[in-house]
Amino acid sequence: MTYSAWIILTASLVGLSCGIMGVFLILRKQAMMADAISHTVLLGIVIAFLVTNQVSGVAMLIGGILAGLLTAFLVQSLQSLNIQHDAGIGIVFTTLFAIGVILIATSVGNAHLDVQHALMGEITFIPFHVITLPILGEIPQATAFLFVVLLIIVLFITAFYKEWKITTFDPALAASLGMPVLFLHYLFMSLVSVTTVASFDAVGAIMVVAMLITPAASAYLWTDRLAKMFILSGSFGVLSAVLGYYLAFWIDTSISGSMAFMTGLIFLISFIFSPTHGLMAKYIRPKQAM
């Protein structure tokens, strides 16, 4: 495959994974938790790097999951201490992120990590770091990594589909039926962390947030069917990734920035033109009888 084909494939995998994760994420009203986790995962990655002294996928993944779980746990604890939920998120993620930044500035120095890279990603370098796999041959490490993560996400989302559904819609009922609501919350946050870690290299922390939230929000404006929302969200994610790549290529600018911009453009179009929940629909047939 050509250089740009690899980049497009990688970006599409990010779009697809994030698009799928995003559906339950926004329905669970955890969008800002994803923002928090995407920042704190940096700390996990830095610590994994300091411990193992190398940039290894598995170590980063573990570090990222632990950082994500720590974030979710701290936010949960602060909330149980009666601190406004969003204030809790704000305190936790800025503090952990600051620790990550300081660690990078002081001990990791000019090694393989730097803050800007982590925040913006560097998808252009991805095709250069290849690994050799049986059957598939030489493929970029990040791409293979993303593919595995996509499989993990799909597996967990489908295996616990009804559990996600009920804990999202009515956690009180779920708890009364004896479902481990809190455990499922932490499992979900781990999945968000995994998605974030895998997408980090390609698009960076903040663009992950765009990819996680915006395509799902757009899909939510087009459909009232959960299954359809998954398909749409995944497609919007891939579409933003591909269009973003070409936009960046065209005006010669940041690829990840352009992808985030594209998710926004798709959202804007959905927000205005969606026949079910868009602005136009509301003006054309105002206030349908309930």
Place this chain on the structure above:
Amino acid sequence: MTNSIIKVEGLAVAYQKNTVLSDVNFEVKPGSLTGIVGPNGAGKSTLIKTMLGLHPALSGSVYFFGSPLSKVKSRIGYVPQRGSVDWDFPTDALDIVTMGLYGQIGWLKRPTRLHKEQAFNALKKMGMEDYAHKQISQLSGGQQQRVFLARALVQDADLYFMDEPLAGVDAATERAIMAILKELIADGKTVMVVHHDLQTVANYFDHVLLLNHTVIKHGETSKVFTKENIVQTYGGNMRWMGDE
């Protein structure tokens, strides 16, 4: 007493520094339909949430069928307040009703056609079969409440807790829900309902639990639901709805 289906002893609940419930003791007979009545903030929802383990208790114990909650969860159905969920969730009425079966279906398994049929029958019982595939956001408040009731029915529990099922519903829905509750009782089930409308208490419930941070009075409606007890529950400055 061996023939009580619920036994609550010395239950106390606190949010932060404020004690919401204290020294709550009562027993419920099988086959009874009990209205939990009390002023706003009296701890009515908190009481059932705590009994169902959804909120931690400061002290006290709760027994259902003579066992602690964890052993008998599948025999208990819960209908939360309608306003506690986001009705923009992208799914249809049938799917929501099917959720009532999720506890029985078990991990990693999907609802089968049989489950869907069960759910559909429950909807039918609530007169909602025409709305089975309707988006839940497009249902009226009363219809949404009926979906919640159908979801409880499908659980086929022996004991039900319902949090304000008659709040903000239309007259037809209110009648439909009451008919179903009477039917459940006739089938030998036990139901506890948080209720806000004092005027209908006497008609709807055979037992009443007057609650204001603790149990003021509990027993058969005809004996307990007296003006004197109600004034005691609501405090001196309440307006007795019957006088209006």
Place this chain on the structure above:
Amino acid sequence: MWLNLLSSNTQWVLLSTMVLGIAAGTMGCLVYWKRQNLMSDALSHASLPGVVIAFLLIGEKNLFYLIIGAAISALIGAYLIQWITTSSRISEDTAMGIVLAVFYGFGIMLLTVANRSVGGNQSGLDSFIYGQAAAMVKSDVITMVVLAILVILVVVVGFKEWKVYLFDQAFASGLGLSLKTMNILYTAIFVMTIVIGIQAVGVILMSAMLIIPAVSARYWTKSFKQMIFLSAIFGGMAGMVGTLISTIGNGLPTGSFIVIVAASFFIISLVMGKEKGLLIQYIQFKSQQKAYLASSISSEKEVQSK
């Protein structure tokens, strides 16, 4: 003593981060009670495109113009969040996430273009975005301090009005207070606080300056006035101490150290605070439980004795 050892530029920087901390601590209390904590995060990210566009238009890094650009961009972001939330089924936190990430992405697109056109990172925009107080010059400091004092003044002068506005809007309008004017004023000083802090703390961590001191202050007092006062002190101290620490090494990120210092204040407050601090609460819980058990035992005895 210490201050004499520092270069005069560092003294200026210290002054500015301290005043910024005071302003953010003050404003943070209003934001806290308006329950818009994470809005500050969304808006600081949303300011990025405005910063870069202002830079591209004037062609140099002049703090005053960058702040104007940032403010316009953040205001558009705030308006969009409100518009999306009120006119669609999208919830507020999702809308904030969208605006935050998409504006930031757009800003990065523009920044890449800006850096290319000026050649490398010479523009100094990067330090502006990621927060490097050391990169500030005297004129930046003056701009910042003046605007920060303006924010503090608006809060202090209208203290009574803010209080009713935050706690009881219906009552406020009953008093003849124009909610519309208050909303506009609130948004104006909110956005101003955010954008003047970006240079020192960075877009990503600026929200911490608003959130953390205010939450910490809550653990020491029940009075709104004292909360603002304490929050301002926490904010000012965090700004100053954080900056001092970051001057020890070369190129250390100021913003991160300020946040860490603020977070330490928070942890101390959380544990030791006299209003619902963990220690106090634990003691209260234990005594409550004891008292409750004692009273229930005695009431049982009463029953038995009857």
